[in-house]
Amino acid sequence: MKIILAEDDPIMRSGIETFLKSQGHQVEAVGTGNAALQRCRETVPDLILSDVKMPEMDGLSLLAKLQEEGISLPVIIMTAFATVEDAVLAMKNVAEDYLTKPLDLEELKIRIQKIQQKISLLKENRELKKRLRAWEIPEIVGVSKPIREVLKKISSVAKDADVAVMIYGESGTGKELVARSIHALGERSQRPFLAVNCAAIPDDLLESELFGYRKGAFTGAYRDKDGVFQEADGGTLFLDEVSEMSPRMQAKLLRVLQEGQFQVLGSPSQIRVDVRIIGASNRDLKQMIETGNFREDLYYRLNVVEILLPPLRKRPEDIPLLIEHFLNGRRTLIFPEATLEVLQKYPWQGNVRELENLVRMLQATTEGDTVHPEHLPEKIVAGASLSALNWKELWKKKDFQAALHQAIENFEREFLGHHLKKNNLNISQTATAINLSRVSLYKKIKQYDLLSDDSQ
CATH class of the missing domain: 3.40.50.300 (P-loop containing nucleotide triphosphate hydrolases)
Structure with a gap:
């Protein structure tokens, strides 16, 4: 791999550089964040290994600058100041990994190998998608x-x-x-x-x-x-x-x-x-x-x-990409962060097909160019509010009875939807399995619209 090493301590820099070269990597070692940024502008490394505390430009500022300039590279941050704040900031600024000093060189080797594997996999995926497009096969969308x-x-x-x-x-x-x-x-x-x-x-x-x-x-x-x-x-x-x-x-x-x-x-x-x-x-x-x-x-x-194949609820990070894919070539809509948050919490019993149907409906019915949470169907908002029993949302409610009612509704929707799917949507079989009368189950199915095409 081509690696840029940014470390202000000359002894530490020399030691890490020697180790990386012994592993077969091409290494360019610099002493400041500015120098690392300049080299990234001039060449295309596979990985940046950067200290946090450096003169002129520290490692976190380097991360932010790379992101600002659209330079997408895996970055491993290393520091002797093992604070939670540094770790959180590094990861928020899309660092690939985080190591503390003194460095365990074997651990560094393992982390770099994982990044190599990921780069190889992403390259293979890009090639695969390119070949699928050549055969006019719809793209399998996602980065999860x-x-x-x-x-x-x-x-x-x-x-x-x-x-x-x-x-x-x-x-x-x-x-x-x-x-x-x-x-x-x-x-x-x-x-x-x-x-x-x-x-x-x-x-x-x-x-x-x-x-x-x-x-x-x-x-x-x-x-x-x-x-x-x-x-x-x-x-x-x-x-x-x-x-x-x-x-x-x-x-x-x-x-x-x-x-x-x-x-x-x-x-x-x-x-x-x-x-x-x-x-x-x-x-x-x-x-x-x-x-x-x-x-x-x-x-x-x-x-x-x-x-x-994973259900959509198991890969919520792919939802913004899927929405963008479904909007492609049709009416463009803006989905603010608040709306995406609701969609990422919703359990999506109908999976990608249900999301696509929702996007089509919103394109046809939304006034203006922005989809706010209030534009979403009540079923989506209600399902998201307690997906996985989101207690924090309930705790914000001041009315006990209202919170209890919402908790019960969301539990019933999740529980019954799960068991209906498990029993292949057979109502009698599901009722027997969960010890509920068939009449009661049928009423709940109608109440929550559990047998609609989108819910399947």
Whole structure:
């Protein structure tokens, strides 16, 4: 790595410089923050290692100046003055890391290695997004650690054109987008990509959809029809909500995965195909195996590599970027910090799809160019006020009964929404699981609009 070392103590500077060079790094050592800033303007280092207390310009001022001039570089701050204030200020000014003197050189080595890994991952992600844009695949937006890990997994698994993949994630997290990305980046990209939602097609029709049929195979079969397995030959078949397949269809799918061939309905012959299978589910297949609702042998055929998509509530730092992405090319709106804070606290049961729908609605209904918290739907504001039971917001209320009422409402919304999703939106099953009458549960569902498209 190219490293600029800013340290006013000549002995300390020389010692650190010698150590870094022994690790194979290119090091330019300077004695002031001004000198470090000037070198950053002239060259492009990979990392700055800066002392806090220096003459002319200290390390914190250097951080602020870099940010002001739009110079985006990882910075490790080091100081002999190990105050909490220094640490907080450094991190607020986007320092990458913070070390105290006397330096532990092994610890410094580890911290630099972590930054190297992060730089490498970000570079790989940028290249991946560039390739996806070339294939006109919608961009996977985000800088959070969970999304960076997903992008890394996509890049890795796309290199093996045959391995089966299972994508897990709640509704609205972008499972099909990930599947399309894997296909577009792999050797099969010139061949078809077909998607089937197994939950949306009745069992008897699903068999025809997957395997096709011959004329006269059943009443209404007036002509031959190829199934998606045959149409996707050489390419990728995405089976969304594969967990909703009946036991009979699970057995048929297993046979195709084992033998690489299938029988068309109404035909005595077998058809051999070469198809990559990518499955997806919002349910826990291991749990379904334990309850006898999913075949264990099929699970191991599908779940060779698994990708876990994080729900939006687990990556709130990506929300401003997603909003900017959804606004692109359409009416521009300004989302002040107060509005973003509300949106980042909201639990987003409908995930990215729900956020996109909200942005579209605000573009159509907001008067003026700025979206203030009062412009947000009441459901969003209420859900944010006690997401994760935000007690601090409640404590600000002076009326006990009002605070209690809000606490109960938010708890009910979170609790019932969680268990409905866990039970695949089955009201009877959910009511039994949480020991609540079906009538009472249905009333609460209507009260909180828990079965709306956005809540799913």
